[in-house]
Amino acid sequence: MPKSKESEDTSCSTEASSTELTSCNQENSSNKTSTAIEDFVQEEDSNNFGAFGFSEVLLKTLANKGYKEPTPIQKAAIPELMLGRDLVGQAQTGTGKTAAFALPIIEKLNKPGGPPQVLVLTPTRELAIQVAESFRSYAIDQPNLKILSVYGGADFRAQINSLKRGVAIVVGTPGRVMDHLRQGTINKTELNCLVLDEADEMLRMGFIDDVEWVLEQLPNERQMILFSATMPSEIRRISKQYLNEPAEITIKATKQKTNLIRQRHIIVQNSYKIDALKRVLEAISEEGVIIFTRTKAITITVAERLEASGYNVAVLNGDVPQNQRERTIERLRKGIIDILVATDVAARGLDVDRIGLVINFDMPFDKEAYIHRIGRTGRAGRSGEAILFANPRERSFISNLERAVGQPIEKMNIPDNETINKNRLLKLQKNLIKAATNGREHEEETLVLKTLIENIENELKIDQNDIALAAISLALGPSPLMIQEDEGWIKQANQRTYRNDRRDDRSRNRRRSSFDNVSTESNMERFRVEVGYRDKVKPGNLVGAIANETGLKGRMIGRIQIFESHSFIDLPKEMPKDIFNNLKRVKVMNRELQINRSV
Ligand code: AMP
Numbered sequence: 001m002p003k004s005k006e007s008e009d010t011s012c013s014t015e016a017s018s019t020e021l022t023s024c025n026q027e028n029s030s031n032k033t034s035t036a037i038e039d040f041v042q043e044e045d046s047n048n049f050g051a052f053g054f055s056e057v058l059l060k061t062l063a064n065k066g067y068k069e070p071t072p073i074q075k076a077a078i079p080e081l082m083l084g085r086d087l088v089g090q091a092q093t094g095t096g097k098t099a100a101f102a103l104p105i106i107e108k109l110n111k112p113g114g115p116p117q118v119l120v121l122t123p124t125r126e127l128a129i130q131v132a133e134s135f136r137s138y139a140i141d142q143p144n145l146k147i148l149s150v151y152g153g154a155d156f157r158a159q160i161n162s163l164k165r166g167v168a169i170v171v172g173t174p175g176r177v178m179d180h181l182r183q184g185t186i187n188k189t190e191l192n193c194l195v196l197d198e199a200d201e202m203l204r205m206g207f208i209d210d211v212e213w214v215l216e217q218l219p220n221e222r223q224m225i226l227f228s229a230t231m232p233s234e235i236r237r238i239s240k241q242y243l244n245e246p247a248e249i250t251i252k253a254t255k256q257k258t259n260l261i262r263q264r265h266i267i268v269q270n271s272y273k274i275d276a277l278k279r280v281l282e283a284i285s286e287e288g289v290i291i292f293t294r295t296k297a298i299t300i301t302v303a304e305r306l307e308a309s310g311y312n313v314a315v316l317n318g319d320v321p322q323n324q325r326e327r328t329i330e331r332l333r334k335g336i337i338d339i340l341v342a343t344d345v346a347a348r349g350l351d352v353d354r355i356g357l358v359i360n361f362d363m364p365f366d367k368e369a370y371i372h373r374i375g376r377t378g379r380a381g382r383s384g385e386a387i388l389f390a391n392p393r394e395r396s397f398i399s400n401l402e403r404a405v406g407q408p409i410e411k412m413n414i415p416d417n418e419t420i421n422k423n424r425l426l427k428l429q430k431n432l433i434k435a436a437t438n439g440r441e442h443e444e445e446t447l448v449l450k451t452l453i454e455n456i457e458n459e460l461k462i463d464q465n466d467i468a469l470a471a472i473s474l475a476l477g478p479s480p481l482m483i484q485e486d487e488g489w490i491k492q493a494n495q496r497t498y499r500n501d502r503r504d505d506r507s508r509n510r511r512r513s514s515f516d517n518v519s520t521e522s523n524m525e526r527f528r529v530e531v532g533y534r535d536k537v538k539p540g541n542l543v544g545a546i547a548n549e550t551g552l553k554g555r556m557i558g559r560i561q562i563f564e565s566h567s568f569i570d571l572p573k574e575m576p577k578d579i580f581n582n583l584k585r586v587k588v589m590n591r592e593l594q595i596n597r598s599v
Pocket of ligand 1: 066067068069070071074092093094095096097098099350351
């Protein structure tokens with residue numbers, strides 16, 4: 001967008017790093033301030049959102065959300081965006097980048113509905129939903145402000161109807177946005193701001209042609225904002241070609257604090273994972289637990305099995321509608337449910353203080369996913385525990401994760417009967433102590449109960465210990481307190497781990513892990529899918545579908561060759577069987593992939 005009057009008045013350089021931008025702003029503001037009191041107010045303001053000139057209503061929303069201070073990316077980006085400048089931001093998820101662009105956008109809207117004024121492009125359906133939800137949460141006190149997410153696979157008609165009624169901000173994936181622009185259902189005449197979120201991911205997923213097509217459609221007078229975790233040359237080119245003297249901000253990814261989290265791993269064969277999981281939950285009693293799985297299908301299987309064992313469980317995956325996801329998180333926060341089984345995408349940004357334990361039921365796809373997963377515990381300065389399940393073939397990944405977190409991920413055995421029984425007793429003891437200390441909520445009943453105990457004592461001629469025992473037994477119900485299950489498989493699994501450990505010690509220095517280099521040829525395997533040119537498939541369609549189903553990042557998907565009726569695609573080796581089977585039925589361009597290993 002051409003620079004506004006205000007920005008022309010500033011003497012800041014147009015291409016500055018984040019620190020330069022900050023000092024630039026301070027310089028300008030210090031020209032205006034003179035007295036010590038004003039300086040003090042200025043300094044106070046720079047710690048909160050008041051300094052950005054936001055409206056009272058937005059400041060109130062932020063206060064209600066508990067946002068006390070802008071994050072570094074917000075401090076650097078918001079003043080620039082409020083001035084109407086274009087902006088290139090290099091920042092990752094978790095830095096607060098969504099609010100960095102969403103807040104100034106909301107503040108600068110001309111009207112709450114009508115033809116769209118803002119278009120945000122995201123690489124995936126999940127991110128589109130998440131970003132739209134963030135916008136909605138920032139506009140919660142402005143109910144007339146309409147925000148819509150549009151993505152493939154969702155009902156076209158409903159999207160068109162919403163657009164007809166008037167939507168100020170549209171967040172969508174490139175393909176669906178193109179469809180709407182082509183058929184005129186997104187009216188582009190009043191679009192004055194475009195955001196490309198996670199631009200590098202769009203590039204990796206093969207959407208960059210589509211993104212450029214969208215860029216070409218937009219009016220010349222517009223503000224453009226580009227966020228990307230990395231800056232490959234293609235993204236730089238786009239930024240040079242389409243952005244007008246953008247402010248450039250780089251926020252280095254800060255190493256997440258994982259040192260408050262005790263991290264352990266268990267080696268277990270896939271077929272015993274659920275049993276091992278139940279044993280871990282029995283042995284470690286934490287109030288809130290998140291279990292991460294790779295696919296939506298596994299979230300359901302795990303949740304069902306746990307529910308059948310009497311646990312209070314909920315599922316969080318891409319199929320769960322957004323409003324229900326929020327309700328689920330709220331229930332977890334309040335302690336109505338104790339265990340959440342989630343996919344990585346669905347649990348993005350999940351922030352609940354009472355999570356004491358994170359279980360990586362399936363190996364995460366990369367280091368970032370692991371760090372994000374375990375970061376769901378140890379919140380608000382508390383300590384937390386993280387346990388990683390790895391099957392014998394995944395053992396080699398563990399040392400790479402250890403390097404990524406700079407901390408050992410200790411070995412742990414599958415808890416045996418003795419460990420579980422000790423914990424059951426301990427838990428019972430804790431609960432009894434709590435009940436004895438707190439007394440009954442309805443105090444008036446205490447006297448009645450005491451009389452009851454005396455009556456039983458007199459009637460049966462037994463002492464109070466026996467009555468206490470009877471009461472505990474009644475509370476416990478008929479199932480035995482101590483488990484005596486067959487432990488053969490546990491001993492076998494734990495011994496196998498021991499044997500493998502010795503072998504690994506010998507080969508540790510020789511072994512090259514595949515985790516860091518997952519994209520190199522030797523770690524990839526070639527697959528054939530039964531979709532080709534005849535179906536008008538493009539690489540982006542394949543990458544998108546596979547990334548959505550498997551959770552693989554676009555960059556982990558290798559070479560793609562498309563032929564008339566089939567295609568070849570390189571994917572990381574050792575794809576789990578369940579993912580492989582699910583992929584077979586995934587439809588791209590209306591045809592099942594029917595994926596097979598290429599021979
Ligand atoms: P993002 O990087 O946009 O995915 O944001 C990561 C998380 O940080 C989200 O859960 C936001 O709600 C939260 N967040 C963003 N800005 C702030 C802030 N200034 N203070 C507290 N939390 C924030």
